[in-house]
Amino acid sequence: MFDEQPFCCHGCKTVFQILNEKKLDKYYDIQPMSGIKVERTDAGDKYEYLDNEEILADLLDFSDGGISKIKLFVPGIHCASCIWLLENLYTLNTGILQSFVNFPKKTINITFKDQEVSLREIVELLASIHYAPEITLDQLDKQEGTNHEKDLLIKIGIAGFSLLNVMLYNFPEYLPGGDQLEEVFVKVFGWMSFILALPVVFYSAADYYLSAFKGLKHKIINIDLPITLGIFTLFAQSTYDILSGSGIGYLDSLVGLVFFLLIGKWYQGMTYQALSFERDYKSYFPVAVSKTDGAKTESVPIKNLLVGDRIVIRNHELIPCDAKLLKGKANIDYSFVTGESMPVNKKTGEIIFAGGRQAGSSIELEIIKTVEQSYLTQLWNQDNNKKDTSTKLNSAINKISEYFTAIILLIAFGSGLYWLIFDSRLAIYAFTSVLIIACPCALALTVPFTFGSTLRVFGRKGFYLKNTDIIEHLYKTNHIVFDKTGTLTINSKVKTQFKGDTLSEEEKRIIKSVCSHSSHPLSIAIANSIKNTQLKETHNFLEIPAMGISANVDGKKVNIGSRKFILGKEETETSSTNVYVLIHDKVVGHYKIENVYREGLQDVINNFKKKYKLYLLSGDNDSEKDNLTKIFGKNAKLLFNQSPTDKKEFIKQINNNEANHVLMIGDGLNDAGALMESEVGLTVADDIFSFSPACEGIIESSKFKNLYEFVNFTKVSMKIIKISFLISFLYNAVGIFIAVQGILSPIVAAILMPLSSISVVAFATLSIKIISKRELS
Amino acid sequence: MSVVIILIIIGIIVAGGFLAGFIWAVKSGQYDDTYSPAVRMLFDDSKEKTENTPVSSDDSESKTK
Numbered sequence: 001m002f003d004e005q006p007f008c009c010h011g012c013k014t015v016f017q018i019l020n021e022k023k024l025d026k027y028y029d030i031q032p033m034s035g036i037k038v039e040r041t042d043a044g045d046k047y048e049y050l051d052n053e054e055i056l057a058d059l060l061d062f063s064d065g066g067i068s069k070i071k072l073f074v075p076g077i078h079c080a081s082c083i084w085l086l087e088n089l090y091t092l093n094t095g096i097l098q099s100f101v102n103f104p105k106k107t108i109n110i111t112f113k114d115q116e117v118s119l120r121e122i123v124e125l126l127a128s129i130h131y132a133p134e135i136t137l138d139q140l141d142k143q144e145g146t147n148h149e150k151d152l153l154i155k156i157g158i159a160g161f162s163l164l165n166v167m168l169y170n171f172p173e174y175l176p177g178g179d180q181l182e183e184v185f186v187k188v189f190g191w192m193s194f195i196l197a198l199p200v201v202f203y204s205a206a207d208y209y210l211s212a213f214k215g216l217k218h219k220i221i222n223i224d225l226p227i228t229l230g231i232f233t234l235f236a237q238s239t240y241d242i243l244s245g246s247g248i249g250y251l252d253s254l255v256g257l258v259f260f261l262l263i264g265k266w267y268q269g270m271t272y273q274a275l276s277f278e279r280d281y282k283s284y285f286p287v288a289v290s291k292t293d294g295a296k297t298e299s300v301p302i303k304n305l306l307v308g309d310r311i312v313i314r315n316h317e318l319i320p321c322d323a324k325l326l327k328g329k330a331n332i333d334y335s336f337v338t339g340e341s342m343p344v345n346k347k348t349g350e351i352i353f354a355g356g357r358q359a360g361s362s363i364e365l366e367i368i369k370t371v372e373q374s375y376l377t378q379l380w381n382q383d384n385n386k387k388d389t390s391t392k393l394n395s396a397i398n399k400i401s402e403y404f405t406a407i408i409l410l411i412a413f414g415s416g417l418y419w420l421i422f423d424s425r426l427a428i429y430a431f432t433s434v435l436i437i438a439c440p441c442a443l444a445l446t447v448p449f450t451f452g453s454t455l456r457v458f459g460r461k462g463f464y465l466k467n468t469d470i471i472e473h474l475y476k477t478n479h480i481v482f483d484k485t486g487t488l489t490i491n492s493k494v495k496t497q498f499k500g501d502t503l504s505e506e507e508k509r510i511i512k513s514v515c516s517h518s519s520h521p522l523s524i525a526i527a528n529s530i531k532n533t534q535l536k537e538t539h540n541f542l543e544i545p546a547m548g549i550s551a552n553v554d555g556k557k558v559n560i561g562s563r564k565f566i567l568g569k570e571e572t573e574t575s576s577t578n579v580y581v582l583i584h585d586k587v588v589g590h591y592k593i594e595n596v597y598r599e600g601l602q603d604v605i606n607n608f609k610k611k612y613k614l615y616l617l618s619g620d621n622d623s624e625k626d627n628l629t630k631i632f633g634k635n636a637k638l639l640f641n642q643s644p645t646d647k648k649e650f651i652k653q654i655n656n657n658e659a660n661h662v663l664m665i666g667d668g669l670n671d672a673g674a675l676m677e678s679e680v681g682l683t684v685a686d687d688i689f690s691f692s693p694a695c696e697g698i699i700e701s702s703k704f705k706n707l708y709e710f711v712n713f714t715k716v717s718m719k720i721i722k723i724s725f726l727i728s729f730l731y732n733a734v735g736i737f738i739a740v741q742g743i744l745s746p747i748v749a750a751i752l753m754p755l756s757s758i759s760v761v762a763f764a765t766l767s768i769k770i771i772s773k774r775e776l777s
Numbered sequence: 778m779s780v781v782i783i784l785i786i787i788g789i790i791v792a793g794g795f796l797a798g799f800i801w802a803v804k805s806g807q808y809d810d811t812y813s814p815a816v817r818m819l820f821d822d823s824k825e826k827t828e829n830t831p832v833s834s835d836d837s838e839s840k841t842k
Contacts, residue, residue: 102809153808165792
């Protein structure tokens, strides 16, 4: 909020500030960018590691002659204003020569003079204008995406080029009297078409042969096999026609077919470039930590850490490997690892597992296991037994194509044999005609276009899938497993309720004043629940780990904390978290703090309950069991105190039955193993660009209430696919009816084949569009 | 007849030129990001009028090419 106007992001706000001030400033053209407000947030030593030569060399894309280039991932890139601001970086720091934003990938390429400005300064500058880049470990093992997409575009370009030209040469054939074309033209046009078709057959369509061959090797008849058969027969027949001078062939149909197929592939291959579905611990961990030898500290890459090294972890820093606490008060927040939102206190000498975040003052640790061998990293790395889903992919279409191929071959041989007996001149022609016309182009386009459209519709509604295959897997699921913390509940929100004597305004102010001194989530929750804004002065503030806080306000002693801290008795209540308040030697009551469930949870569960077997796996204790039983009903299985390994094993158990297909919905790293093990793993994320564990799909947390509609919509998609199959079969039936009679002419092929493809594609995309408008809110 | 042949040859050369252009465009990464250039185009316009910055973006752009 600025000037009482809401902004979509900090970028817009900054740009607005600039423009706003410029408007008031008459001399804006004398001093450009005078109004920019660079908030000098003190990043401290957070980016100190960027001064380390070794890390720098790994991060920089290019560095020579004083000029360096780097590509940074900036999740904060949000809108057009962000591009404007980020591309004007050079006005903020003259050492920066150029910054170039790639919006879909949310990256920024910066070229800078490394003598004038260091990478650390650039990153700190970015952070200060609220575009903190994400620099993580997996960036160091740099791997540029393959040029697969570019290849596909070039293949489409070549196919399109050939298609238009070949159609031009074949055009006379389409017109009445085309058969009276001069001999020379037939020859020239034929040869030209042949030359133009060569790159299409041998380059553009090559992937289909490879896929068909791979399928045969695994004894699977996939849809690419009849396509390959069709392409080869078309090409052989046309080549024969052209060489023998008997005609111009079917090359227009052939090239058109390949072109449409490639378009389908391209449409299906649309991905969310800025989203990452395959993250592992590497993208969660920092690049470097501060190592100390007692006297001085320096930043070292975490891959160089050895057992026995001593490291310093500051407030909000992540612990990269299992370590022993040497010094300081450890207050470790494992919320992303275990789902537990309350920080854990550790005493000197205790072992701290990797993945936690320190909250509070700096601590010193001694490493007992390297990063790769730490407990959690090991857990996440057990992905080698991840089911090979690719063999099951497109099972519906592959099953059909198995029968399809067999039937087509049968008809082709049958008609060939028939004509061999009755009119042997037509035998080979009838045989090839059947294979040509039956080429399942429309069939092959159905799935990419239906699922491609579904994927796009989902994406617009805040549900992002890794690829189109996931839709079919989602359709098949019959068991749904939920994680609790962060998935069903909102991590950042709790419900606070005061039980006891009614608090006076004065008392509320005292409580808020004391609580606002502590960074403990419970203190924050209580402080936030009190609306009063005036704070009182507090003295002698003391935070006792695992107990509570204490301070003097207006000469009164105030203690806030656990039952044990205030009353000296162990907590007996397990159904909620209670915080007791003692003001001036009098216990005034306690705050009851409960999780807040996501909006619409009850509806989502009610809908799922009818058709799916539901489970809940929670890493927490069973304090919420009664509440959850009410929501989930009696048939659901609710399990508590589940470790990450337990969760994974549980999914494995369900998977033991072949008929079971598991959809797992989780959020944190503690679910990573389970998400991997399940057939479809969904992550609920508040910010879809921030870190999420490896999964098949990401759903915006605000769209969680629509989850049932999304899952249910996959059924619509499958229905549309089935209808499209039917349509393309009808076309095939008509085509084959003509082909078996041995009267298929190039013109019939040239009309029938594109027509079937286009009508199927139109049907699939339009119906998804129309139905999604009705079904998905 | 010869006219048609010549036309066809010219046609294929022109179309081939476009194909070459397309392949070049793909290879030089112009299809990597189809959103930001559209927005960036609008920025450049206003920049010329209101700014006289030490390093103009046009200069640095041509340097990297």
